[in-house]
Amino acid sequence: MSQLQPEPYTGPPATGWPPPHSAAAQPGYPPGGFPPGYPGAGYAWGSPAPFAGHAIDPADVRPGPATAAAVLGFVGSGLLILAGGLLLVGASLVADIESASGSHTNYGIEIGLDGVADLIAAALLIAGGVLLTGRKPAGRVVLTVGNAIVAALTIYWLVRFGGLTSGLLFYPLLFAALAVVSTVLAWLVPVSAWLNRAVADQRRASA
Numbered sequence: 616m617s618q619l620q621p622e623p624y625t626g627p628p629a630t631g632w633p634p635p636h637s638a639a640a641q642p643g644y645p646p647g648g649f650p651p652g653y654p655g656a657g658y659a660w661g662s663p664a665p666f667a668g669h670a671i672d673p674a675d676v677r678p679g680p681a682t683a684a685a686v687l688g689f690v691g692s693g694l695l696i697l698a699g700g701l702l703l704v705g706a707s708l709v710a711d712i713e714s715a716s717g718s719h720t721n722y723g724i725e726i727g728l729d730g731v732a733d734l735i736a737a738a739l740l741i742a743g744g745v746l747l748t749g750r751k752p753a754g755r756v757v758l759t760v761g762n763a764i765v766a767a768l769t770i771y772w773l774v775r776f777g778g779l780t781s782g783l784l785f786y787p788l789l790f791a792a793l794a795v796v797s798t799v800l801a802w803l804v805p806v807s808a809w810l811n812r813a814v815a816d817q818r819r820a821s822a
Contacts, residue, residue: 677748678809684800685744688758691765691793692744695737698786702730729768736764740797747801752810755801762794769794 710723739761746754769791773784800806 674809674812677750678803678805680800680803681747681806681809684755684758684797684806685748687793687797687800688740688744688747688761691762691790691797692737692740694786694790694793695733695740695765698790699730699733699737702726702733706730729771732764732768736761736768739764750810750813752814755806755810758801759798762798765790765794 706723706725706727708723709726713720713723739757743754743756743758743761747758748754769787772787776784
């Protein structure tokens with residue numbers, strides 16, 4: 616009776632993942648595995664494709680002082696709208712009291728004109744801030760005019776009502792501080808260079 620001979624040991628069976636499939640072996644596909652016309656076709660895996668748009672010139676990026684000047688203008692305009700509305704309401708009440716008492720102090724008219732001036736300054740600050748952030752040189756001028764009106768109103772309030780109470784002077788001084796800082800930021804050198812470059816680009820484009 617013959618004995619069965621054991622087969623020689625050849626090691627453990629093969630395990631693991633199958634070898635990676637080469638995209639280059641697929642018919643109709645270029646190296647890299649991308650179909651024809653795909654944006655990444657012709658570029659190896661891991662290498663970035665070139666940016667399709669134009670590079671951004673750092674000189675065209677809006678400087679921080681321009682944004683800060685516009686934001687301060689928006690903040691000041693909001694406070695001016697609130698103050699202007701309150702002044703107009705107060706002017707109506709004062710006019711009614713004067714009419715009922717028969718007095719002719721014209722305080723109601725004065726307060727009403729102050730409220731209208733606040734609303735005009737607020738409108739200029741909003742328009743100037745929008746134009747400035749849009750890289751329009753006129754925006755800086757409009758913003759400056761609005762801030763100048765605020766400064767004039769502050770002087771008026773200090774002269775007219777300075778002897779009453781220091782609590783009333785806090786708000787005009789707050790408006791003046793916002794106006795001064797906003798104006799200074801709007802006229803800094805980086806902002807001027809940013810706006811002047813926009814004007815030069817427009818002239819070259821129209822030439």
